[in-house]
Amino acid sequence: MFVQQLMNGLILGSTYALIALGYTMVYGIIELINFAHGEIYMFGAFVGLILVTVLKVPFFLAFLLAMAASALLGITIEYLAYRPLRRSSRLAALISAIGASIFLSNLALLIMGSTPYNFPTPFEAKVYETPFFIISRVEILVLLSSLLLMIALTLIVQKTKIGKAMRAVAQDKDTASLMGININKIVTITFAIGSALGGAAGVMVGIYFRTVTPTMGLMPGLKGFVAAVVGGIGNIPGAMLGGILLGIAEVLGAAYISSQYRDAVAFALLILVLLLKPSGLLGKPVQEKV
Amino acid sequence: MISPYYLQLIILVGINTIMALSLNLIIGYTGQLSIGHAAFMSLGAYCSALLTLHFNLPFIVSLLGGALFAAFFGILIGIPTLKLKGDYLAIATLGFGEIVRIVCLNLEITGGAVGLRGIPKKTTLLWVVLAVLITAFILNRIIKSRIGRALIAIREDETAADAMGINSTYYKILCFGVGAFFAGLGGGLFAHYMRFLHPKSFDFMKSIEQLCMVVLGGLGNMWGSFVGATILTVVPEMLRSVADLRLLIYGAVLILMMRVRPQGILGESPANGGFKNNSYSQWIQTRLKKSLRKRSGSDKT
Numbered sequence: 001m002f003v004q005q006l007m008n009g010l011i012l013g014s015t016y017a018l019i020a021l022g023y024t025m026v027y028g029i030i031e032l033i034n035f036a037h038g039e040i041y042m043f044g045a046f047v048g049l050i051l052v053t054v055l056k057v058p059f060f061l062a063f064l065l066a067m068a069a070s071a072l073l074g075i076t077i078e079y080l081a082y083r084p085l086r087r088s089s090r091l092a093a094l095i096s097a098i099g100a101s102i103f104l105s106n107l108a109l110l111i112m113g114s115t116p117y118n119f120p121t122p123f124e125a126k127v128y129e130t131p132f133f134i135i136s137r138v139e140i141l142v143l144l145s146s147l148l149l150m151i152a153l154t155l156i157v158q159k160t161k162i163g164k165a166m167r168a169v170a171q172d173k174d175t176a177s178l179m180g181i182n183i184n185k186i187v188t189i190t191f192a193i194g195s196a197l198g199g200a201a202g203v204m205v206g207i208y209f210r211t212v213t214p215t216m217g218l219m220p221g222l223k224g225f226v227a228a229v230v231g232g233i234g235n236i237p238g239a240m241l242g243g244i245l246l247g248i249a250e251v252l253g254a255a256y257i258s259s260q261y262r263d264a265v266a267f268a269l270l271i272l273v274l275l276l277k278p279s280g281l282l283g284k285p286v287q288e289k290v
Numbered sequence: 291m292i293s294p295y296y297l298q299l300i301i302l303v304g305i306n307t308i309m310a311l312s313l314n315l316i317i318g319y320t321g322q323l324s325i326g327h328a329a330f331m332s333l334g335a336y337c338s339a340l341l342t343l344h345f346n347l348p349f350i351v352s353l354l355g356g357a358l359f360a361a362f363f364g365i366l367i368g369i370p371t372l373k374l375k376g377d378y379l380a381i382a383t384l385g386f387g388e389i390v391r392i393v394c395l396n397l398e399i400t401g402g403a404v405g406l407r408g409i410p411k412k413t414t415l416l417w418v419v420l421a422v423l424i425t426a427f428i429l430n431r432i433i434k435s436r437i438g439r440a441l442i443a444i445r446e447d448e449t450a451a452d453a454m455g456i457n458s459t460y461y462k463i464l465c466f467g468v469g470a471f472f473a474g475l476g477g478g479l480f481a482h483y484m485r486f487l488h489p490k491s492f493d494f495m496k497s498i499e500q501l502c503m504v505v506l507g508g509l510g511n512m513w514g515s516f517v518g519a520t521i522l523t524v525v526p527e528m529l530r531s532v533a534d535l536r537l538l539i540y541g542a543v544l545i546l547m548m549r550v551r552p553q554g555i556l557g558e559s560p561a562n563g564g565f566k567n568n569s570y571s572q573w574i575q576t577r578l579k580k581s582l583r584k585r586s587g588s589d590k591t
Contacts, residue, residue, distance in 0.1 A: 027377075033380070080545075084549050085549065091317075091321065091509075092552045093548070095323075095505055096544060098325070099541045099542065099545040100545055101541070102495075102541035102544070103538060103545065106538040106541060107538060109534070218494070222388070229378070229381060260395075260396045261392060263388065267385035267386070267389050268385075268389065270382070270385045271370075271371070271382055271385055271389075274370075274378060274381075274382055275371075278378060
């Protein structure tokens with residue numbers, strides 16, 4: 001039973017981790033909490049839903065297209081709401097981000113209505129039993145694809161030239177631009193990658209929980225951010241660790257304390273971590289932040 | 291006399307003005323982004339309502355009790371979190387707001403998901419007007435005092451303020467406590483006017499609405515809070531037919547205001563930084579000139 005709970009936490013946590021990566025990458029580059037990230041996640045879920053149900057696109061193609069569409073939305077938000085404010089105060093940028101978040105979620109409410117949509121499962125529900133836990137095909141898919149995306153992200157950041165440029169911009173914007181790095185281009189790419197991961201998480205949660213609503217971005221968005229802070233914001237392995245820890249803490253809290261306080265567990269964990277180690281679990285030792 | 295509809299509108303404008311004024315002290319004057327202000331309002335509302343319901347205390351006592359209860363939590367949450375800077379503080383206040391909402395939703399004494407019913411209606415126009423005037427007076431006195439100058443110094447540059455010997459943590463906690471006190475007062479008035487409380491009335495969107503009032507009216511401007519609260523209370527009433535658009539407009543207003551006029555309708559200085567270059571340095575210059583003139587004048591005589 002306990003192992004089963006751990007497994008459930010791991011699956012939930014891997015989606016949080018994907019959301020947290022988007023927050024952490026953006027924060028690492030421009031030191032801004034992208035409040036609209038939860039809405040990008042919601043947008044990804046809706047694009048996936050529409051592609052699969054209305055346009056009958058094959059599931060894996062829909063998954064990739066939803067990621068691409070989310071990336072585009074992320075770039076647009078950055079261009080319209082954040083770029084004009086890059087030289088102004090951080091408070092102004094943060095308020096603009098909150099505005100973008102409210103605008104997008106209410107736009108979605110207006111267009112899609114408030115009734116939840118049913119997300120079709122890509123394949124028949126098959127369940128595998130092991131001695132310790134039961135896992136369904138969808139759960140394996142969620143775990144594997146988030147693992148793959150995280151590996152891909154790590155490779156991009158560590159091994160490619162763009163990744164190197166991203167790390168340079170995160171360390172010192174002015175010096176990086178003196179070295180001939182186009183800051184705007186790198187910020188755009190960062191938003192694109194982070195948003196694509198958020199969109200991917202949206203589709204996965206869609207097939208995992210089977211429902212999609214316009215307001216679905218608020219809570220997971222907040223929790224993704226909590227995960228990023230718990231792991232150490234601006235730190236990529238930290239976001240992965242924070243997401244998985246948060247998922248496990250939430251599932252265990254719901255199982256052993258009280259399911260009504262499920263959402264409070266995440267925020268209590270946040271405040272606890274902020275008090276004990278404000279820089280997050282992996283915050284200090286790793287210097288690079290993307 | 292005034293029709294009940296307009297009376298209700300005026301009372302809500304008053305309560306929202308108190309909320310905006312108290313939030314303005316935290317965001318506009320001290321530069322600490324708090325996005326959980328509705329939590330303090332709900333603490334004050336529930337506490338004062340329960341004091342009235344269970345102990346049958348006079349209205350003023352339960353109002354003050356609710357406000358003190360909120361202030362207590364403002365200080366309690368302030369002590370650990372105000373060591374955090376900027377974004378981390380915003381997130382901590384958001385987390386605090388969510389925890390308060392979830393706890394209110396699950397406690398028995400607050401009525402849980404059903405809500406708290408049967409609160410006697412004690413808030414009248416007179417109470418609200420008095421409360422607004424007292425709040426505005428006290429906050430104005432605080433801002434014009436040494437404390438207010440310390441708060442503004444923290445907003446302008448916390449490191450520099452620390453270097454000047456301002457205990458920034460102390461002043462931030464003080465500002466949080468005072469802000470939470472008046473938010474609790476507003477909550478108490480709200481509870482005894484609506485006669486019904488539900489945690490949903492104090493969710494994240496409520497905090498955002500209050501943030502909008504402050505930003506729209508002008509960060510760091512008392513009259514701005516009044517203007518912002520009035521606009522954001524009256525305009526949605528007039529736009530009842532397009533109520534669905536309300537939050538959409540809020541979002542757009544926040545983005546556009548930050549782009550076009552980050553200081554708000556009445557704000558004199560930008561949210562941060564601009565103060566240094568414009569009015570503040572001018573103020574110092576005129577002061578210097580005046581004192582120089584005085585000195586040269588006294589030399590002649």
